Each structure stands twice: as C-alpha cells, then as structure tokens.
Amino acid sequence: MVKLRHLRKTFLPGTTSGRMALCDVSLDLAAGDFVTIIGSNGAGKSTLLNAVAGVFPVDEGTIIIDGQDVTALPEHGRAPVIGRVFQDPMQGTAGSMSIEENLAMAARRGERRRLARGVAQKDRKAFRDYLALLGLGLENRLADPVRLLSGGQRQALALLMATIKKPKLLLLDEHAAALDPRTAQDILALTDRLVKRHGLTVMMVTHNLRHALAFGNRTVMMHEGEIVLDVGGPERSGMTVADLLERFHATRGERLADDRILLEV
Amino acid sequence: MISLGALGGALEQGLVYAVMALGVYLTFRVLNFPDLTVDGSFPLGAAVAAKLICSGVDPVLATAVAPVLGFVAGATTGVLNTKLKISGLLAGILTMTALYSVNLRVMGRANIPLLRSPTILTTLRGLGIPGSIAALLLFLSCAVAIKLVLDAFLRTEFGLALRATGDNEVMIRSLGVNTDSMKIVGLGLSNALVALSGAMVAQYQGFADIGMGIGMVVAGLASVIIGGAIFAPTSIGLATFGAVAGSVVYRFAVFFALRLGFAPTDLKIVTAALVVIALSGPAIRRASLGMERRRAAGHGKAEASSENVLARNH
Structure with missing residues (x-):
C-alpha cells in the first residue's frame, strides 16, 4: 500500500546549522498495517510524516502510495490519498466555521471545490450519524462554530474529518500528546475504533512507548534520521516497554541519555 | 437644520461605498489578509469607467468593465504574495503604487469630469425612474444584491474552502485545497467589488480623480469594524449585513463630523483614529488587566514581607 524508498532530507543544507533529518529511510506498509513510530526528540519521526504528507519535498527517494508515485506532488495534491491529524487540536479544524461545514470540507477531501452548496441537506443526516459515533452529543450541535468545542472534542472531530472519506493512508x-491523559486515552480508543471500522493503513507517531505497543500491529523506532528498529507479529505482541528499550540499546550499542524522553507518559 | 436631502446623500454614499466595504470584508475578515491594493483598485475602477464613458461607451457596459480590471489588480497582489513570497502587506502596497501610474495612463490626466456625460444614473432616469430616487434605488439594490450573492458564494464548496484558507491554512491544505489559488481568487473578487464601487462613485459624484482612492482601505475597514461592533455577527449573513450597515453608519458619522465643523481634510485622521481605537481595544484591555494583576501580585509580596518582619519580631 505504501512504499517509502531511500528518503533523504537535509534542512538548511550547506550551513553550520544544516542537519540531515532523514538519512536513507525506507519503509513498506501493507494494506491495513498500523505502524507506530517512536524515537527521542529530533529523531526524525515528524519529519518522516511531513515528508510523506508533502509539507516539503524530499531531497532524494520516492514515495509511493497505493501504486501512485506522489513524490513530486505538492501537499494539496496528495490529499486525495492521505488523511492527517495534527498534534495541536486547533490545527485540524477551522474554529470560526461550524461543525457541519468542517465535516463538509473533509468529505470533499482531494476533490475539486465547486460552486454547489457546501452543506447539502442530505449531508446533514450522514454527518449526524457519523458524529453519533463519538458519543459526545456533537450530532445535535451541527451549526455550532468549532471554536466552542474543547480540545478533546476538536481532536475527535479532526479524527472524524481525516477518516470521513476513507484515506489510503492515515497520518x-x-x-493525543496535547490532551490530558484521560482525553488522550479516549482519543486513542476512538482512533483504534475508526481504523478498524474502515480497515485503514496508518502511521502514528507517539512519544509514549506504552501506546506504541498497545496500538497497531507494528512498531518502528527512529534515531538520528534512521529507522533502527522495526518489530511486528508475535515478536512484538510479547514485548514490554522495557524490552523495547533494551532492543533499542542493543541496536545502537549505546545508552541513550534521554531515556526519560522516550518513557514520557 | 439638517435637510432631508443631505441625509439622503449620506445614505446614498453609504450604500455605494458598501460595495467597497464588502470587498474589504472579504480580504480582511474572510481571508485574514490585510490587502492595501484597495487604495489603487478603487480609483482604477473609477478611471476605467470614466475613460470609457468619455469615449462614448454605454455607461452600463463601462461600469461592468471596472470589476474585471479590479479582479486583475487583486489577483496581481495574490500572485506577488503566494508565488513570489512577498509579504501580504508589501504585495498590496506594490500593486497599489503601480496602479497609480496605470490609473494616470488610463485617464490621461489627473481628473476626468463626468458632469455632462451619460452615466448609469442618467440611464436609470431614461427608464422613467425619477432622478431624486435613482441613485438611492440603484445603490441599495446593488449593495443588497451583492451582499446576497456573496453570502451564497461563501456557503458553496468553493466558499467554504476560501473561508478555511483564512481560518486554518494547514488544515484546508491537508484536505486538498490549493491555498495559493484561493488567496489569488479571493483577492481578485475583493478588488473586483472595490473597482465596481469606484466606478459607481465616479459617476455619482460626477468625476474620476487620481487621488480618490487615498485612505479607501481604512474607510472600508472602519465600515467593517463598525458593522462588526453593532451586530457582533454570528453568521455570514449578519457579517455582510454588518459591512453594508457599517458603511452607511460611517458615512453618516462623516456627515455629522463635517457638520460639527471638521474640515474635510481632517476626516482621514479621524477615521484612522477610529480604526486604531477599534483595533486596539483587546490589546488595551489585556494590558490593563496585566497591570492590575501585577499590582495585585506586588501587593501580595509586600504583605508577605511585612508578615516576615512580624514573624521575626516574634
């Protein structure tokens, strides 16, 4: 479903602050794979996700999603195949617009925007049913501006928006990092439910090693722009957080000064 | 005594400038883009319409050409900003400055009188509408029609994407919208309205002048702000109504300021001051709140240290 081949990206090349953020990253995802990505700060997790989303062009390598080479496409050109949810709950929704308007825009992800009514009457019924999945009562607040919602509610809405039109790849x-622990748990549970319901292929960056093992079917660890660990299947199902750290140290042959960052809960 | 005719004049002006205010609303409020092209595209519309009318073109057709060129002017600012990565403010200033030369070229001189020429107003009189209400009728129907079309447009799929571009660019790009195109089209549409307003104002006041755009963006902003303050808009329809009503209120305010004895040349500083006060409201409120908090904190500290002294004395 997703083929990442030899991705390289250097920020500010040729300057003293130049830094190789991705060095030769290759990763294959089968349809239905749910990969969790971990690593310390600056390991390249977010850079990898942004490279796949097309936020910036990569220096080298190819990105193929569902058989289509999207490497040369700009961010908005990749939207037909990619759904995204950001760390900041404010970033995934438009606060000044209503819940139904936000959903309507998401329902047309990757399509040409026409001069037809943005929210049609028949959409509303579907939106209501879909919002009811959240159990937050948002289905009765279709016309409310999104800025009235809490961070958790906004993130739940952002998740619905990213998946309302089934994406080939969900990033x-x-x-869940910007939410309080309880809300984060709810958002992750909702993520799991939506992913299973649609049978989505997912790449999820997380700082939380427990979540990395609890969700998905595969875990990838990054360090200094490289993938240093890739576990899945039975090997992963028996793993604990301690095992994961152990494997990381074994691979790198060095102790991490920032275990604490990795273990952050 | 204020004559009814003079008040009617202020109302007519408010309505004809309301078309410009709707354009300013589209950039400042919807796109969240501080567009200064307006000061150039307003006289551009006036210049084009006046020149065409003087060349014998039908006034209705001449008026219809103005928004087309206004669109081009706005789109130019959009291209400078999105494709050439020039900041929004500077892009608008560059287009506005260039338009000064363009407008002079179009007109051939600094002023074109239209007093003896046919205009859209004489066309209306030709249709049997009494001259005394022709302007009011035309400008009112024009402002209302444009407001309604704009409302409907902002609720289309395209309109939603345009609004989202002003609200949250990251999100709408992730949903597959080319935000560069949105800004270019949005700026184009805004300046089309501004130029249309300029074309009508020229025919209403009986001349096009190279300096008639000076301070126009601030006047438009004042209208939008006044409208927002009066109606605290919770919907698109109310917000655009606010821009139209704000424009009328603004022109009445200008009218009364003149009656109070302000020189016409002083009006720009009065308008600028009005906009400064309206825009700085939140900042001043925050600053005064911060001062209070600091004062309260300082007070607390003083109390604490005096308690310490007491404790030591014990």
Whole structure:
C-alpha cells in the first residue's frame, strides 16, 4: 500500500546549522498495517510524516502510495490519498466555521471545490450519524462554530474529518500528546475504533512507548534520521516497554541519555 | 437644520461605498489578509469607467468593465504574495503604487469630469425612474444584491474552502485545497467589488480623480469594524449585513463630523483614529488587566514581607 524508498532530507543544507533529518529511510506498509513510530526528540519521526504528507519535498527517494508515485506532488495534491491529524487540536479544524461545514470540507477531501452548496441537506443526516459515533452529543450541535468545542472534542472531530472519506493512508502526528491523559486515552480508543471500522493503513507517531505497543500491529523506532528498529507479529505482541528499550540499546550499542524522553507518559 | 436631502446623500454614499466595504470584508475578515491594493483598485475602477464613458461607451457596459480590471489588480497582489513570497502587506502596497501610474495612463490626466456625460444614473432616469430616487434605488439594490450573492458564494464548496484558507491554512491544505489559488481568487473578487464601487462613485459624484482612492482601505475597514461592533455577527449573513450597515453608519458619522465643523481634510485622521481605537481595544484591555494583576501580585509580596518582619519580631 505504501512504499517509502531511500528518503533523504537535509534542512538548511550547506550551513553550520544544516542537519540531515532523514538519512536513507525506507519503509513498506501493507494494506491495513498500523505502524507506530517512536524515537527521542529530533529523531526524525515528524519529519518522516511531513515528508510523506508533502509539507516539503524530499531531497532524494520516492514515495509511493497505493501504486501512485506522489513524490513530486505538492501537499494539496496528495490529499486525495492521505488523511492527517495534527498534534495541536486547533490545527485540524477551522474554529470560526461550524461543525457541519468542517465535516463538509473533509468529505470533499482531494476533490475539486465547486460552486454547489457546501452543506447539502442530505449531508446533514450522514454527518449526524457519523458524529453519533463519538458519543459526545456533537450530532445535535451541527451549526455550532468549532471554536466552542474543547480540545478533546476538536481532536475527535479532526479524527472524524481525516477518516470521513476513507484515506489510503492515515497520518497521526502525536495527535493525543496535547490532551490530558484521560482525553488522550479516549482519543486513542476512538482512533483504534475508526481504523478498524474502515480497515485503514496508518502511521502514528507517539512519544509514549506504552501506546506504541498497545496500538497497531507494528512498531518502528527512529534515531538520528534512521529507522533502527522495526518489530511486528508475535515478536512484538510479547514485548514490554522495557524490552523495547533494551532492543533499542542493543541496536545502537549505546545508552541513550534521554531515556526519560522516550518513557514520557 | 439638517435637510432631508443631505441625509439622503449620506445614505446614498453609504450604500455605494458598501460595495467597497464588502470587498474589504472579504480580504480582511474572510481571508485574514490585510490587502492595501484597495487604495489603487478603487480609483482604477473609477478611471476605467470614466475613460470609457468619455469615449462614448454605454455607461452600463463601462461600469461592468471596472470589476474585471479590479479582479486583475487583486489577483496581481495574490500572485506577488503566494508565488513570489512577498509579504501580504508589501504585495498590496506594490500593486497599489503601480496602479497609480496605470490609473494616470488610463485617464490621461489627473481628473476626468463626468458632469455632462451619460452615466448609469442618467440611464436609470431614461427608464422613467425619477432622478431624486435613482441613485438611492440603484445603490441599495446593488449593495443588497451583492451582499446576497456573496453570502451564497461563501456557503458553496468553493466558499467554504476560501473561508478555511483564512481560518486554518494547514488544515484546508491537508484536505486538498490549493491555498495559493484561493488567496489569488479571493483577492481578485475583493478588488473586483472595490473597482465596481469606484466606478459607481465616479459617476455619482460626477468625476474620476487620481487621488480618490487615498485612505479607501481604512474607510472600508472602519465600515467593517463598525458593522462588526453593532451586530457582533454570528453568521455570514449578519457579517455582510454588518459591512453594508457599517458603511452607511460611517458615512453618516462623516456627515455629522463635517457638520460639527471638521474640515474635510481632517476626516482621514479621524477615521484612522477610529480604526486604531477599534483595533486596539483587546490589546488595551489585556494590558490593563496585566497591570492590575501585577499590582495585585506586588501587593501580595509586600504583605508577605511585612508578615516576615512580624514573624521575626516574634
């Protein structure tokens, strides 16, 4: 479903602050794979997700999603195949617009915007049913501006928006990190439910090693712009957070000064 | 005594400038883009219409050409900003400055009188509408029609994407919208309205002048702000109504300021001051709140230290 081949990206090349953020990253995802991505700060997790989303062009390598080479496409050109949820709940929704308007825009992801009514009457019924999945009562607040919602509600809405039109690949960039632990748990549970319901292929960045093992079917660890660990299947199902750290140290042959960052809960 | 005719004049002006205010609303409020092209595209519309009318073109057709060129002017600012990565403010200033030369070229001189020429107003009189209400009728129907079309447009799929571009660019790009195109089209549409307003104002006041755009963006902003303050808009329809009503209120305010003895040349500083006060409201409120908090904190500290002294004395 997703083929990432030899991706390289250097920010500010040729300057003293130049830094290789991705060095030769290759990753294959089968349809239905749910990969969690971990690593310390600056390991390249978010850079990898942004490269796949097309926020910036990569220096080298190819990105193929569902058989289509999207490497040369700009961010908005990749939207037909990619759904995204950001860390900041404010970033995934338009606060001044209503819940139904936000959903309507998401329902047309990757399509040409016409001069037809943005929210048609028949959409509303579908939106209501879909919002009811959240159990937050948002289905009765279709016309409310999104800025009235809490961070957790906005993130739940952002998740619905990213999946309302089934994407070939769903990118989640620490989408529960900015929420309080309880809300984060709810958002992750909702993520799991939506992913299973639609049978989505997912890349999820997280700082939380427990979440990395609890969700998805595969875990990838990054360090200094490279993938240093890739576990899945039975090997992963028996793993604990301690095992994961152990494997990381074994691979790198060095102790991490910032274990604490990795273990952050 | 204020004559009814003079008040009617202020109402007519408010309505004809309301078309410009709707354009300013589209950039400042919807796109969240501070567009200064307006000061150039307003006289552009006036210049084009006046020149065409003087060349014998039908006034209705001449008026219809103005928004087309206004669109081009706005789109130019959009291209400078999105494709050439020039900041929004500077892009608008560059287009506005260039338009000064363009407008002079179009007119051939600094002023074109239209007093003896046919205009859209004489066309209306030709249709049997009494001259005394022709302007009011035309400008009112024009402002209302444009407001309604704009409302409907902002609720289309395209309109939603345009609004989202002003609200949250990251999100709408992730949903597959080319935000560069949105800004270019949005700026174009805004300046089309501004130029249309300029074309009508020229025919209403009986001349096009190279300096008639000076301070126009601030006047438009004042109208939008006044409208927002009066109606605290919760919907698109109310917000555009606010821009139209704000324009009328603004022209009445100008009218009364003149009656109070302000020189016409002083009006720009009065308008600028009005906009400064309206825009700085939140900042001043925050600053005064911060001062209070600091004062309260300082007070608390003083109390604490005096308690310490007491404790030591014990």
